[in-house]
Amino acid sequence: MKRVYPRAQAALRAVSRHEFVAGSDLAPSITGHSIPREETVRHLLSLMPEIEPDQRLVHVGGGSGYLTAVLAELAHTVVYVERNPVVAEAAKARFARLGMHNIEVMTVDAEAGLPALEGDLVLCTTFLKNLKGLLPALRDRGRLVCLEGRAGPVPSLAMFENRGGTLARSQTLGWVDFNRNAEQILIDLGLVDDTLLSAARAEAAQTNARVLDVVRKRLNLEEVGLYQDLARQRGMVFREADEVLTGLQPGLFRRFSRTFLDLSRLIPITEVNGRITVITDDPDARTDQLERLTPNSTIECVLVTPTDFRRIWSALDLTAQGKQFVEDHADPVTAPAAQASLGDKSDSRQVAPYLVSVYEAILLDAVSEKASDIHIEQYGERVRVRLRVDGELHDLSRYQLTPRELRGVINVIKLRAELNIAEHRLPQGGRSQLKLGDALYDLRIQTQPSLHGEHVVIRLLPQTGRAMTIAELGMSKAIGARYQRLLDNPAGLVLVVGPTGSGKSTTLYAGLQTLADDGRRKVITVEDPIEYSIDNIQQTRVRADIGFGFADAMRAFVREDPDVILVGEIRDQETALEAIRASQTGHVVLSTLHCNDAVDSLQRLYDLGVHPNSIAGELLAVIAQRLAKRICLHCRQPAEPEPGILAELFPDGAPANFRCYEGQGCEHCNGRGTQGRVAIVEYMEVNSDIRNAISSQPPIGELRWRALDAGLVTMRDSALDHVIEGVIPLSELPRILPRERMAPEVRGGRRRSE
Known part of the structure; x- marks a missing residue:
């Protein structure tokens, strides 16, 4: 590398690259060309002819403005040229904030041609097909320094001269590497700083892991989004496994040593017309060795996530092993499999x-x-x-x-x-x-x-050691706050009810996670099985084989000074009675029941032989729930309500301002239009009116009317709130609500019974 002249060294010291990256809203769009490394700028200045203080420069492909700012320290005037107006406006604001008043900002597509700018030198750090469009920006005998060759990893830098309106090539100046490694990109994206990166490097060395994997784990970054950003920054194509799996060429994979491919983090997947496409989960992966192994082919490198890399490797490996399995187990005569005995x-x-x-x-x-x-x-x-x-x-x-x-x-x-x-x-x-x-x-x-x-x-x-918190469940803020308040009670019974697979355990675990984060109360659970392991919670598994059931655990727990006890499920009278006794002795008891709605849970407790007065005295609240599919946030759009569903929901006519949404289907949700699920809850808090009703043990229909009068939040109301807010599609309602609950329920049961 040539030595950088003193004025260039001073310019590099005067301009902080950090000013053009940190806190930037351009993070997803910046690339190695628009925000080059300081080492790259130093090398570039060493290759270029020395810039004089009285010169007028034009910088095409200004990007974030870092290189332009360095040039402005060397020249009298610099014209910044950028075709993206958003990027240009952000750079202009930076120049003004830093007091760089000798920079003129111009938003124009240089490919279409530049106006007469009378530049002594034009520096183009982006790839252009038409260099003649830059000619008007140069004065006679002015020089053009630009990138040439393929837009590959390390392009060359060439110099031209304007000789009477014609660009004459002067010389090749050398190679300039604009690429940034993954660590530098993480800094530029604002995800990490030098301190965090140093700690991640130390952990990676200790655990024999990659720095990128350590950073992603520490920051709990979503894998696909992170790798999409890395691909954009590196100028690579990003693909998901489902796009790749259908076109794999197993024969190509078998042509290379698996040890070589594993060490290189490369998988060749297709070869078409002399172009080999390989995938990698390493943004810094090098393909030069593979190019030497295939001199007559060009290599295209595609970035995938580490999970998808393993999936694709596994798919190719299975194909090879499957072929060998068929050859090794081919029988001359094979009996039909359907006739094989079960024994x-x-x-x-x-x-x-x-x-x-x-x-x-x-x-x-x-x-x-x-x-x-x-x-x-x-x-x-x-x-x-x-x-x-x-x-x-x-x-x-x-x-x-x-x-x-x-x-x-x-x-x-x-x-x-x-x-x-x-x-x-x-x-x-x-x-x-x-x-x-x-x-x-x-x-x-x-x-x-x-x-x-x-x-x-x-x-x-x-098994992450953490469950979702109450805030992450997706409940309405009002119900979430009530659920939180229930956990702060000194004693009482809280039930979460619903059919199998309705997310009851997830809701209970959210409460446990909130208690674990708080750390002031001792929590003990007995479960069958333990579905999620939570740090700072004492969890116990039922062992029916040695006679240790829910009721046995409850009797033991009350002697261990707990504040909160979770019983995985109330299945029988013995467990129900022990849960009531634990509540009566000063503990908050959380549990689940299999029943259809909040009021039905009372009938279920009656059927288990629990005395109505005990239920009325100890029950704090019942949360009944179903799971509904969430609309994908990436493709959500307003939808036209289905008339049949509207007629069921609003027998007297839908409100004029009623709105709903649906997912159009996109790459993020695999075309389904939905991504993830959310709990639709019915919430019954037991107040004095409901306690009186429970004690008198009226018919279940009358009990529901009284609960409605006492403020029962129905599942219909919760579902409609989610529909209007664009969380779930309207089409989910018939799936989670029985027909008789689609329409508004009549309140004031006494008048109805009359």
């Missing part, structure tokens, strides 16, 4: 590594799509693998397993869950764990014999 033990031998890879790939797909359950089923000769995402099942069609392969996969699942692989006639339940990077998942396994073979359902429960 057949022929598949209980050691399973092939290929089948282990199949199971792990299915788990990886489930984690990637944020699935709650995996369903593996057989129907005759057809094997079906499905994921439950946001409450709905959809097929993983790329797993075309044979019945024989399915039996091998089920053996892998049973072995991992410590189940009996020789038992095919009875249902079995077990559990295992999945560790994926820093994430840990608890897997609940249930096998079920069926007509054609065994089916398996796997529930995935992330």
Whole structure:
């Protein structure tokens, strides 16, 4: 590298690069060319002819303005040229704030041509197809310094001269690397500072991890969004696994050493007309070694997330192993799989590594799509693998397993869950764990014999040490505040009710997480099973095999000085009575019941043999809930209400200002229009009126009328609030509300009964 002349050194010291990045609202749009590193600017100035104090310069591709500001310290006047008006206005504001009054800002597309600017020198740090458009900006004998060659990792810098209206090439000045590594990009995006980055480097060295992974974990950054930003900054294409998986070329993958590909963090996926496309999860990955291995091909590098990188590697690996599995297990004569006996033990031998890879790939797909359950089923000769995402099942069609392969996969699942692989006639339940990077998942396994073979359902429960807080549940602020207040009571019973899969445990765990964060109260739980592990909460599992049930745990807990006790579920009279006794002895008791709504829970307690006066005295509140799909925030748009649903909701006519929304479908939600779910709650707080009603034990219909008069927040009201606010689509209401609850309920039960 040439030595930088003293005035250039002084200019670099005078301008802080930090001023052009920190706090910038341009973070998603800045690139290495628009905000070059200080080392890059120093190298650039060493290659260029020395800038004199009386010169007029034109900088094309000014970006954030950092390089322009350095040039302004050297020249009399600098004209900043940028085609993006938003970027140009932000740079202009920076120049004014820093008192740089010798910079003229011009918003124009240089590709279309520049006006007469009488520049002594034009510096172009962006790639232009038409250099002649820059000619009018140069005076006669003025010089143009610009990038040339392909817009690759390290372009060359060339100099031209205006000789009587013609650009004459003078010389090639050298190479200029505008690329920034991932760490520099994180700083430029405002995600980290030098202190955090140093700590992340130390942790990465200690744990043998990548710095980028450590930073993402520390800041709890969303993986896809982070890698999209990194791809934009590096000038790379970003793809998600679903876009890539359909076009993989397994033969290309097998041409290269797996050790080389693993160390390089590269996977070749397609080769078309001499162009090899590779994917990587490392923004700083180098392809030069791969280029030397394939001298007659050009390499296109695409960025994916680490999770998708593992999925794609797994898919290619499975193809190779599957081919070998078929060759190794090809029988001259094979009996139809549908005729195999359920008690057949022929598949209980050691399973092939290929089948282990199949199971792990299915788990990886489930984690990637944020699935709650995996369903593996057989129907005759057809094997079906499905994921439950946001409450709905959809097929993983790329797993075309044979019945024989399915039996091998089920053996892998049973072995991992410590189940009996020789038992095919009875249902079995077990559990295992999945560790994926820093994430840990608890897997609940249930096998079920069926007509054609065994089916398996796997529930995935992330174990993060934290649950959602009440604020993150999506409840209305009013109900969230009431729920928070319930936890502060000195004693009483709080029930969360609803059918299986309605999110009852998630709501209870949100309360536990709030208590754990507060840290002033001791919380003990008894669960079957423990769904989420929460730091600072004492959690206990029911052990029916040794006679330790919910009621036994409750009797023991009251002697351990707890403030709050969670009972996973009230299933029988003994547990219900112990929950009431714990409440009577000065504890807040949280639990769940399986019933349809808040008022039905009272009838359920009556049926369990709890005395009405005990219920009236100890019950604080009941939260009944269902889960509804959230509208995707990235593609939400106003929608036309469906007339049939409106007629059910508003028999007397819908309000004139009624509005609703829907998701159009986009890449963020895989075209579904919804992403995630939210609890729709019915909230009944037990006041004196409801206590009197509970004690008198009226018919359930009358009890509901009294609850409505006493301020019951119905599920219909909660659902409509979410519809109007654009949280859930109107089409969700018939799915979560029975027909008789779609219309407004009549309040004032006494008048109605008359």
